[in-house]
Amino acid sequence: MPPNRKILILTAGFGEGHNTAARNVRAAIETVGQGNAQAQVLDLFEICYGRLNDLTRKAYLAAINRTPAVWQKIYQMLDTTTLLEATLFSLSRMRRLLARIIDEQKPDAIVSTYPVYSFLLERIRPGETKNYVHTTVVTDSITINSAWHRAPSDYFLVPNEETARVMKAARVPEQRMKVFGFPVTPRFATPEAVRPAPSDETGRRVLFMINFGGREAPNLLRRLLEIRNIDVTVTVGRDAALHTRIAETARRANRKVEIFGWTDRMPELLMSHHLLISKAGGATVQETTAAKTPMIISQVVPGQEEGNARLLTENACGRVAESHEEIAATVEEAFADGGRLWRKWHANITRLSRPSAALDIAKFVLDTTEK
Numbered sequence: 001m002p003p004n005r006k007i008l009i010l011t012a013g014f015g016e017g018h019n020t021a022a023r024n025v026r027a028a029i030e031t032v033g034q035g036n037a038q039a040q041v042l043d044l045f046e047i048c049y050g051r052l053n054d055l056t057r058k059a060y061l062a063a064i065n066r067t068p069a070v071w072q073k074i075y076q077m078l079d080t081t082t083l084l085e086a087t088l089f090s091l092s093r094m095r096r097l098l099a100r101i102i103d104e105q106k107p108d109a110i111v112s113t114y115p116v117y118s119f120l121l122e123r124i125r126p127g128e129t130k131n132y133v134h135t136t137v138v139t140d141s142i143t144i145n146s147a148w149h150r151a152p153s154d155y156f157l158v159p160n161e162e163t164a165r166v167m168k169a170a171r172v173p174e175q176r177m178k179v180f181g182f183p184v185t186p187r188f189a190t191p192e193a194v195r196p197a198p199s200d201e202t203g204r205r206v207l208f209m210i211n212f213g214g215r216e217a218p219n220l221l222r223r224l225l226e227i228r229n230i231d232v233t234v235t236v237g238r239d240a241a242l243h244t245r246i247a248e249t250a251r252r253a254n255r256k257v258e259i260f261g262w263t264d265r266m267p268e269l270l271m272s273h274h275l276l277i278s279k280a281g282g283a284t285v286q287e288t289t290a291a292k293t294p295m296i297i298s299q300v301v302p303g304q305e306e307g308n309a310r311l312l313t314e315n316a317c318g319r320v321a322e323s324h325e326e327i328a329a330t331v332e333e334a335f336a337d338g339g340r341l342w343r344k345w346h347a348n349i350t351r352l353s354r355p356s357a358a359l360d361i362a363k364f365v366l367d368t369t370e371k
Helices: 016-033 043-066 068-080 088-105 116-122 163-167 217-224 240-253 266-272 284-291 306-312 324-352 357-368
Strands: 005-010 039-043 111-113 133-137 155-158 178-179 205-211 231-235 256-262 275-279 296-301 318-320
Touching: 005 016, 005 357, 016 039, 016 284, 016 357, 043 068, 043 088, 043 163, 088 116, 111 116, 111 217, 111 357, 116 217, 116 240, 133 306, 133 357, 155 163, 155 357, 163 178, 163 306, 205 217, 205 266, 217 240, 231 266, 240 256, 266 284, 275 284, 275 324, 284 306, 284 324, 296 306, 296 324, 306 318
Parallel strands: 005 039, 005 111, 111 133, 133 155, 155 178, 205 231, 205 275, 231 256, 275 296, 296 318
Antiparallel strands: none
């Protein structure tokens, strides 16, 4: 490998999947490069627009979580019209900064995990020969907004074969697509202790990851704790008030519940539990797949999350169950009859799992810089 390869990774805070992918690709490049590669992650939206970007990001999160029908309309407009291209003039500050960074740093490769950057790169000195390889890491599955591929990229790295077929049908050249998986943290690729199948002797461990709907979470936990012979772990993020309410719910049910705030132990938690209950976020679905942990999907945001849910349900790796009763009934069914349904889900998700995806992507990106 030529020494001192420079890799620029571009991301945006509109959905955790983009940032997760960017961070994990950087970590993998540093591992694979063995001192011969430098990877830098930049969120140019945050750098250029500061407070306005924060407000826009909060509005985006509010739309997908509180008014999903509104977000679905916006998502469809971005998919079926050239609205994005028509509004690129509003990002001229970011385009100029990106051009300056490229001129000054002279990266050997640019990796983008957010589709807007491809449009900006296309408009930086159009027609001139570029001196870097541009790779787009697609973070969604199956329901792929055309914004991902309307602008050119040397390569599109997609998370699964189903997504590759969708993009091929959208006339993305097959030779430009590579299926490596979603770049989860390389920690998923390390040998882990064998997780025993659920049973009376080994336990039945359920991980309840609360990433939206904190008001209803204690009620769902209360219903889950009515199920005998399961152990429940709950993650509440940085919400201290929710932590208190979850702890009080467990106390009133006279059940022991392990509660985590923000934690960097999610890979270990996923790999040590038998079921995950959470919404169908891109990073969440891909991480539970890497961990080979079947999932009960409690919420699906219209648009990009529909494909994430389909990936699991169409491959029989879990189920969508949005009401408390449906979720509890699905947990009971998964563990019934010696865990028969769970074993089926686990076998299927194991076939989908690509825990070394970030390392494979890093090797591919570095290999392209040698050509």
